[in-house]
Amino acid sequence: xxxxxxxxxxxxxxxxxxxxxxxxxxxxxxxxxxxxxxxxxxxxxxxxxxxxxxxxxxxxxxxxxxxxxxxxxxxxxxxxxxxxxxxxxxxxxxxxxxxxxxxxxxxxxxxxxxxxxxxxxxxxxxxxxxxxxxxxxxxxxxxxxxxxxxxxxxxxxxxxxxxxxxxxxxxxxxxxxxxxxxxxxxxxxxxxxxxxxxxxxxxxxxxxxxxxxxxxxxxxxxxxxxxxxxxxxxxxxxxxxxxxxxxxxxxxx
Numbered sequence: 001x002x003x004x005x006x007x008x009x010x011x012x013x014x015x016x017x018x019x020x021x022x023x024x025x026x027x028x029x030x031x032x033x034x035x036x037x038x039x040x041x042x043x044x045x046x047x048x049x050x051x052x053x054x055x056x057x058x059x060x061x062x063x064x065x066x067x068x069x070x071x072x073x074x075x076x077x078x079x080x081x082x083x084x085x086x087x088x089x090x091x092x093x094x095x096x097x098x099x100x101x102x103x104x105x106x107x108x109x110x111x112x113x114x115x116x117x118x119x120x121x122x123x124x125x126x127x128x129x130x131x132x133x134x135x136x137x138x139x140x141x142x143x144x145x146x147x148x149x150x151x152x153x154x155x156x157x158x159x160x161x162x163x164x165x166x167x168x169x170x171x172x173x174x175x176x177x178x179x180x181x182x183x184x185x186x187x188x189x190x191x192x193x194x195x196x197x198x199x200x201x202x203x204x205x206x207x208x209x210x211x212x213x214x215x216x217x218x219x220x221x222x223x224x225x226x227x228x229x230x231x232x233x234x235x236x237x238x239x240x241x242x243x244x245x246x247x248x249x250x251x252x253x
Contacts, residue, residue, distance in 0.1 A: 046072075047073055050081075061073065080232070168201075226246050
């Protein structure tokens with residue numbers, strides 16, 4: 001059980017980081033193009049992760065984020081999150097409507113996807129996309145990767161270069177920066193080569209393995225997340241055997 005959870009944690013970490021970097025690149029390219037045309041480029045939207053608000057309903061989180069001045073949500077769509085993946089076809093549109101009702105948006109989705117689940121997950125999103133009238137709709141994980149790699153907005157820009165520099169050398173103290181660099185390189189190693197070429201990033205041999213070892217060490221030192229413990233308690237489920245959490249049973253908030 002421990003090993004499976006660790007592998008999932010690593011996969012979630014590097015996938016989320018890679019997706020965030022790619023999304024920022026596409027946004028930055030669009031904004032740069034608008035700036036070159038002489039028009040005033042809008043500021044990118046600012047959102048927050050909803051993991052720390054999972055004890056509140058999605059409409060309530062939307063209201064809170066709106067009051068905080070945020071543009072939208074990074075919504076958890078995973079086991080123990082705001083929306084379970086099996087309910088996404090019905091509950092995600094409801095969440096989008098709740099956000100729209102208070103003048104905010106769902107900007108990102110954070111989920112947990114294994115290699116075996118990837119095509120099934122994309123197929124679920126295709127069914128949702130059909131209901132919402134979206135197009136195009138790549139129907140496999142490979143097709144989705146191809147669509148992203150061949151996207152016309154994918155290209156170098158000054159804003160994109162700034163983002164890459166910041167992600168590569170953030171303002172952290174030396175010990176933290178060393179650990180962060182391992183995670184950065186592991187995330188970069190999961191990004192398709194054409195995107196890395198645009199970003200000017202070189203895939204480092206062994207980066208994913210080093211990332212896994214680091215996360216394994218952190219998990220052993222820190223224990224499992226209290227947020228997971230809180231989700232289990234809300235669902236009335238026992239804590240898995242062999243998993244050490246950071247907090248004692250009954251103390252999750």
